Amino acid sequence: MPRVGAEPIRRAALVKATIAEIGEAGTLDVTVSRIAKRAGMSSALAHHYFGGKEDIFLAAMRHVLTVYGAEVRGALAMADGSRARVEAIVRASFSDTSFRREVIAAWLNFYVLAQSSAAARRLLVIYQRRLQANLCHGLRPLVGDRACIVANNIAALIDGGYLRQSLGQGAADGQTAVDHVLGYLALELERATA
Amino acid sequence: MPRVGAEPIRRAALVKATIAEIGEAGTLDVTVSRIAKRAGMSSALAHHYFGGKEDIFLAAMRHVLTVYGAEVRGALAMADGSRARVEAIVRASFSDTSFRREVIAAWLNFYVLAQSSAAARRLLVIYQRRLQANLCHGLRPLVGDRACIVANNIAALIDGGYLRQSLGQGAADGQTAVDHVLGYLALELERATA
Amino acid sequence: MPRVGAEPIRRAALVKATIAEIGEAGTLDVTVSRIAKRAGMSSALAHHYFGGKEDIFLAAMRHVLTVYGAEVRGALAMADGSRARVEAIVRASFSDTSFRREVIAAWLNFYVLAQSSAAARRLLVIYQRRLQANLCHGLRPLVGDRACIVANNIAALIDGGYLRQSLGQGAADGQTAVDHVLGYLALELERATA
Amino acid sequence: MPRVGAEPIRRAALVKATIAEIGEAGTLDVTVSRIAKRAGMSSALAHHYFGGKEDIFLAAMRHVLTVYGAEVRGALAMADGSRARVEAIVRASFSDTSFRREVIAAWLNFYVLAQSSAAARRLLVIYQRRLQANLCHGLRPLVGDRACIVANNIAALIDGGYLRQSLGQGAADGQTAVDHVLGYLALELERATA
DNA sequence: AATGAATGAGGATTCATTCAT
DNA sequence: GATGAATGAATCCTCATTCAT
Numbered sequence: 001m002p003r004v005g006a007e008p009i010r011r012a013a014l015v016k017a018t019i020a021e022i023g024e025a026g027t028l029d030v031t032v033s034r035i036a037k038r039a040g041m042s043s044a045l046a047h048h049y050f051g052g053k054e055d056i057f058l059a060a061m062r063h064v065l066t067v068y069g070a071e072v073r074g075a076l077a078m079a080d081g082s083r084a085r086v087e088a089i090v091r092a093s094f095s096d097t098s099f100r101r102e103v104i105a106a107w108l109n110f111y112v113l114a115q116s117s118a119a120a121r122r123l124l125v126i127y128q129r130r131l132q133a134n135l136c137h138g139l140r141p142l143v144g145d146r147a148c149i150v151a152n153n154i155a156a157l158i159d160g161g162y163l164r165q166s167l168g169q170g171a172a173d174g175q176t177a178v179d180h181v182l183g184y185l186a187l188e189l190e191r192a193t194a
Numbered sequence: 195m196p197r198v199g200a201e202p203i204r205r206a207a208l209v210k211a212t213i214a215e216i217g218e219a220g221t222l223d224v225t226v227s228r229i230a231k232r233a234g235m236s237s238a239l240a241h242h243y244f245g246g247k248e249d250i251f252l253a254a255m256r257h258v259l260t261v262y263g264a265e266v267r268g269a270l271a272m273a274d275g276s277r278a279r280v281e282a283i284v285r286a287s288f289s290d291t292s293f294r295r296e297v298i299a300a301w302l303n304f305y306v307l308a309q310s311s312a313a314a315r316r317l318l319v320i321y322q323r324r325l326q327a328n329l330c331h332g333l334r335p336l337v338g339d340r341a342c343i344v345a346n347n348i349a350a351l352i353d354g355g356y357l358r359q360s361l362g363q364g365a366a367d368g369q370t371a372v373d374h375v376l377g378y379l380a381l382e383l384e385r386a387t388a
Numbered sequence: 389m390p391r392v393g394a395e396p397i398r399r400a401a402l403v404k405a406t407i408a409e410i411g412e413a414g415t416l417d418v419t420v421s422r423i424a425k426r427a428g429m430s431s432a433l434a435h436h437y438f439g440g441k442e443d444i445f446l447a448a449m450r451h452v453l454t455v456y457g458a459e460v461r462g463a464l465a466m467a468d469g470s471r472a473r474v475e476a477i478v479r480a481s482f483s484d485t486s487f488r489r490e491v492i493a494a495w496l497n498f499y500v501l502a503q504s505s506a507a508a509r510r511l512l513v514i515y516q517r518r519l520q521a522n523l524c525h526g527l528r529p530l531v532g533d534r535a536c537i538v539a540n541n542i543a544a545l546i547d548g549g550y551l552r553q554s555l556g557q558g559a560a561d562g563q564t565a566v567d568h569v570l571g572y573l574a575l576e577l578e579r580a581t582a
Numbered sequence: 583m584p585r586v587g588a589e590p591i592r593r594a595a596l597v598k599a600t601i602a603e604i605g606e607a608g609t610l611d612v613t614v615s616r617i618a619k620r621a622g623m624s625s626a627l628a629h630h631y632f633g634g635k636e637d638i639f640l641a642a643m644r645h646v647l648t649v650y651g652a653e654v655r656g657a658l659a660m661a662d663g664s665r666a667r668v669e670a671i672v673r674a675s676f677s678d679t680s681f682r683r684e685v686i687a688a689w690l691n692f693y694v695l696a697q698s699s700a701a702a703r704r705l706l707v708i709y710q711r712r713l714q715a716n717l718c719h720g721l722r723p724l725v726g727d728r729a730c731i732v733a734n735n736i737a738a739l740i741d742g743g744y745l746r747q748s749l750g751q752g753a754a755d756g757q758t759a760v761d762h763v764l765g766y767l768a769l770e771l772e773r774a775t776a
Numbered sequence: 777a778a779t780g781a782a783t784g785a786g787g788a789t790t791c792a793t794t795c796a797t
Numbered sequence: 798g799a800t801g802a803a804t805g806a807a808t809c810c811t812c813a814t815t816c817a818t
Contacts (some may be wrong), residue, residue, distance in 0.1 A: 006777070026309025029223075031812060042779045047814065105309055111360060112306055115220025115299055124361055153374055159357045160350030167308060167318055180347055187381055200802060225787060236804045241789060394781060414638055414697025416613075421806060430783050435810060468722025491698055500694055502749060503687055511703055512749055541762055544742030551741045554693060575769055588798070613791060624800050629793065 007052070011049055011059065013039040016062040023102020026127035028057065028109050051118050058119055061110045065127050068098050072134070075188045083189065086138040089131070090181045093158045093191075101172055108166050129142055157181045204243050205253065206360065207233040212254040217296020222251065222303050251312055255304045259321050262292050266328070280332040280348075283325070284375045287352045288368035295366055302360050325349055326380070337386045343384050351375045398437050399447065401427040406448040411490025416445065416497050436509055447497045453515050460522070466487045471577065472491050474526040474542075477519070478569045482562035487553070490521050496554050522539055531580045545569045557561055587666070593631055593641065595621040598756055600642040605684020610639065610691050611764050643692045647709050650680050654716070665771065668720040670735075671765045674755035675740045677770070683754055713737055725774045732770050739763045 017039035032053050036043040042134040052055045073097040075088035114121040135151035142151055211233035215224045226247050230240040234238040244250045270280035286294070329345035337344050353373040409418040424434040434475050434550035438444045463476035502509040523539035531538055549565040593598035603612040613633050617626040632638045696703040717733035725732050726745035743759040
């Protein structure tokens with residue numbers, strides 16, 4: 001009885017192992033062998049399923065982006081009203097799922113990968129556009145014409161938060177990061193309603 | 195007449211070549227040989243003067259940080275008043291000298307290097323602290339107790355600006371980045387004086 | 389049918405090639421590549437199976453020591469009486485298997501390796517102790533209290549024989565070496581029974 | 583005023599440094615740079631005076647052999663009678679000057695060098711012949727026809743003593759080594775006069 | 777599906793040696 | 798006489814990738 005559906009399981013294991021390994025090393029300089037071993041298989045099998053190292057990285061990236069996207073969507077579904085929706089996006093960005101040491105390290109490295117891999121850049125640009133669009137749309141009713149500028153600032157604050165946290169030694173502190181960004185949002189809303 | 199000081203010349207050439215090479219590749223995955231060749235010497239000489247690859251990277255990092263620091267100091271010297279001083283720091287951060295494709299790529303990679311190299315992290319942390327202190331100090335007379343929070347946000351916006359620009363294909367647009375950050379600053383000042 | 393045990397075969401081939409190469413060069417200054425080539429494989433595979441150059445050397449050393457030990461044990465098994473046992477050890481030390489140009493060169497180089505490698509020294513010290521113990525034990529019934537002194541002299545004569553032979557250009561002459569050492573033994577026995 | 587006779591001083595310094603360096607490393611694998619630095623000069627100058635690395639080694643070897651030879655000659659000059667002369671040679675061989683950790687290591691490495699360098703082998707063979715001749719000649723009046731056989735054994739015991747000492751961790755114990763060899767000599771004389 | 781075996785290519789690093797000054 | 802500068806050549810080692818089984 002050949003075990004059915006081994007492939008998706010293997011791929012998922014590899015993706016997870018990749019993120020863990022990058023997070024641990026803080027670099028893309030991790031060997032396929034190590035990733036495969038952590039995922040409980042031979043490096044040959046990893047190649048079999050993914051084709052090559054970069055493909056493994058891209059799959060890991062896609063996974064991170066997907067998880068983040070799902071988190072945002074989930075938060076949006078429960079949010080009521082424009083402000084709540086914007087705040088939900090911010091909170092989702094610093095949720096315990098995404099704002100973890102290893103995932104932060106992975107993000108940072110994906111930005112680096114995007115410098116040399118067109119495919120990686122494409123993924124990251126899509127993510128950026130979607131985030132920007134979500135924020136812009138949610139902010140329109142709140143700050144009118146400034147919506148996209150504010151959206152841009154919020155996005156930059158989020159990215160900046162990640163970057164700064166990447167240097168921190170302690171556990172990632174999502175709450176403080178959220179407070180900072182929402183503080184800025186409050187300021188903008190204050191002014192808009194003044 | 196003994197040939198004077200080949201060493202500082204060589205070191206400077208290597209540092210420059212390193213930044214260029216990292217900028218071009220978008221990675222730290224550049225060979226010492228390529229760097230040396232670009233700097234017009236053998237890789238053996240590069241090792242002779244620096245000891246090893248990481249030392250070369252650290253020297254390049256120190257250089258970038260030093261240039262940036264000088265730029266900030268220069269701008270501060272010409273600024274009159276607290277607000278002007280804060281704005282000067284922001285402008286210096288996006289000056290044409292520092293906010294160039296290759297330097298941005300270098301910064302990004304230095305953040306990655308800091309994940310695995312204690313020496314690199316130390317350098318980056320020092321830079322962060324100094325920036326934060328400068329901003330905090332300049333903002334005190336302007337926003338009082340919120341000074342350090344605002345400073346933190348400005349710093350995050352600057353970092354975020356770099357990160358976002360690293361994905362941009364066109365030439366780096368420092369002016370727009372400055373406008374965004376200063377827009378936020380204006381908002382804070384407005385509220386403080388309200 | 390999975391191809392069985394390439395590893396032991398490869399390792400054995402490498403060990404053999406290492407001894408041959410050291411014997412030919414008269415130095416530990418042989419490259420892993422040359423060893424691997426002589427063993428019919430890539431240097432990468434040699435590293436894969438052994439980890440590094442020193443590990444290859446240590447394995448070769450262990451092999452030489454093991455072969456010698458087996459030879460001694462075999463000779464002892466056939467020897468009848470104390471004197472015969474001591475003589476068997478001496479003869480085994482200069483057997484055609486061990487007292488060959490390339491093996492002698494290897495021995496010499498292992499002594500050198502032991503100067504800088506703790507692992508190598510350990511191996512050599514163990515071999516020395518065992519030899520000394522064997523001789524001492526065998527000599528006790530023959531020369532009583534002088535046993536260990538005589539054992540020490542015999543061991544020194546054996547080592548000296550190797551060292552002197554390492555300079556000889558002709559084929560190794562085990563018989564003469566044996567005669568010298570046994571001549572000394574006879575002398576001691578003569579005196580003991582006088 | 584150009585300093586006269588700098589050359590012999592420099593050469594002597596290099597020779598001394600070479601022996602020290604080999605002794606410390608336990609290998610011929612020492613760099614010319616380190617030797618030169620220890621001797622207080624640039625590696626370029628070392629090459630200037632000696633031509634190349636092997637020449638430096640050969641000079642160091644010649645020095646060790648010369649010092650040893652002088653020691654033997656000095657001891658012989660003071661010895662009265664055949665037995666005293668033979669004993670003098672043995673004692674000189676284990677004198678504090680020659681039987682020191684670093685010199686022992688150098689000797690061992692010279693044997694290795696002799697495997698690949700004809701010049702080194704020549705030096706070592708000459709030393710061996712002279713030692714053998716000296717012993718043989720001194721022993722003739724004492725043991726007659728057995729002289730050269732006994733000489734050979736004594737020489738082997740001396741070499742063996744060096745080899746065994748090279749593995750010892752403590753300070754070299756020349757006295758014990760001398761005792762062992764002279765014990766053997768006494769045995770031969772006893773028999774000869776029986 | 778899965779893996780051990782195997783390698784080519786490449787890269788950091790070291791070092792003896794040369795040379796201009 | 799003396800040295801800093803400079804490099805070509807070599808070597809160890811790693812790793813992504815392929816392939817037969």
